[in-house]
Amino acid sequence: MKKIIVFAIIASLFASCIPNKDLVYLQNKGTNSSAIEVTQEASKPYRVQTNDIITISIKALDQKLVDMFNPSESGSTETSQQGLYFKGFTVDDHGNIRIPVLGELNVLGFTLDEIRQKVEKQLLDEYFKAEANIFVTVKLAGLRYTINGEIGSPGTNVLYQDRATIMEAIANSGDITITGNRKEVQIIRKFPHGFETHSIDLTDAKSMNSPYFYIQPNDYIIVKPLKQKSWGTGTTGVQTVATIVSALSLVTTAILLSKNL
Template sequence: MNKIYTFLCLLFVFFASSCVSNKDLTYLQGANKNENQSSIEVVPLKPYRVQVNDVLSIKLKALDQKLVEMFNSSTSGSAPNSTDALYFDGFTVNDHGNIRVPVLGEIAVLGLTLEEIRAKVEKQLLDEYFNKEADLFVLVKLAGLRYTTNGEVSSPGTKTLFQDKVTILEAIANSGDITITGNRKEVVLVRQYPHGTEIHTLDLTSVDAVKSPYYYIQPNDYIYVKPIKQKTWGFGVNGLQSVTTILSALSLVITTYLLINR
C-alpha cells in the first residue's frame, strides 16, 4: 500500500511540474485590476538613427514634377509598397554609411535621423539644383521595418512591416504568436548598434515590459523565444498530455518487467 501511495505522489508531482501555468502564458500581468483603465508610463521613443544595410525611401515633389522625375525611383512591375520594389528601388546604406542618390551622388547618412537626412537632402538640392520658387518637398522614410523572429513562435522568419513604430508584441503577433512551449519570461532581443551588437532580455508576462526601452523594436532586430523547461524534459504541456506521457512510460516499464521475469 505504501508503494501505491508513493507512486501516486510521484505521479502528482510529475503532473504538476509538467503543466504550463496560466501565469506563464498571459502577457503584461501586474496592472491594477481595481481600475477600469490602468495608466502605464511608457518610455519615450528616441528617434531612430540610420545604420548600415538600412534601406531608405526618398521621394521628391515640386510644382513641376518633371524636374524631380530623375530623382524619384520607379516601382514599375511591382506594387509600390512591396518589399521587392523597395529593395531594388530604395537607397541602401552601404558599408561606409553612404547612400547614392541620382545627380547628388554619395550622401553620408550613417547615424542620422530620418529628419536630419531629409533636411540634408533638401538643403543640397536647393543649393545646387532648385530654387525656393520650385516649392520643393522631400519625404524620407525607412523602406519598411525589417526584423527576424526565431525559436518558439508559430511562424519564424524575417518579416517587413510598413509602419513607423512597431512594438515587440506586435512583431511577435505578426509571427503567429509565441507557442505554448515558448518562454514569455525570457524573450531575447538582439540589436545592432554602430558600436556593435547587444543582447537584451524582456519579460513579456510583466506589465513593466511596456516601460522597457526595448519595447519598440528597430530595423534588423532579431527576436528569439526560448523553450520552457517542460519541452526540454519531454513532458506534455497540459494535463492530458502529461498523464498520457507518464502512463505510456509506466506501461513500457511494466511490460518490460513482465517480459524479463516471465
C-alpha cells in the same frame, strides 16, 4: 506501491505543467491597479545605420523638373521587399547613400526627418528656388527583423510601419508557442559600436517602458524554450497524465511478461 504511483503523478503534474501566469502577456505584477503607466522615453526617433534601406521621394509643382532625382519607376506600385531593395537607397559601410544627380549623401546617425531636411536644403541651394515648392518624403523601407526559437513562424519578416512593438512582431510571426519562454525573450540589436543583447519579460506590463519594447530595423529576436519542453512529459495536465499512464502501462506489461517467461 499505489501511494508511490499517486505521488509520482502529482509531482510530475506540478513539475511539468506550464502555469497560466507564464503564458499571459503584460500582467500587472506587484500591483492591484488595472491601469498601466507607460512612459514615452523608450520610443526615441530611430537613427539610420549601415545596411539600412531608405526610400526618398521628391515632388514639386512641376513634377517633370524633379523626376531626374527620383529612382526610375516601372509604372507599378510594387511595395514588396524585393522592390524596395532595388528601388531604395542602401546605406553603405561609410554611412552614405547615392541619390541620382545629387550624388553621395551621408546619412549615418541621422533621423529620417534630419535626412529630409538635408535633401531639401541641397535641392534648394543647388537646383531650385522656394517657388518650386519642393516636397521630400523619407521613410525606412519597412522594419525588417528576424525571429527564431519557440515561435509559430520563424524567419525574417518585414513590417511596413514607421514604428512597431515587439508584441506586433511576435503576432506577425504566429505568436510564441506554449513551450516558449515569454519571461526571457532575447533581442540582439545592432549599434554603431557593435551588437548588444538584452532580455525582456513580456509577461510583465513594465516591459512597455523598456527601450527594447519597440523594435528597430535588423533586430534579431530569440524566443527560448521552457524547461518543460526538454522534459517531454507534456505541457498540460492531461498530456502529463497520459504520458505517465503510458509509461506505467509499459512497465506493468514488461513485469507481467517477465513473470510468464
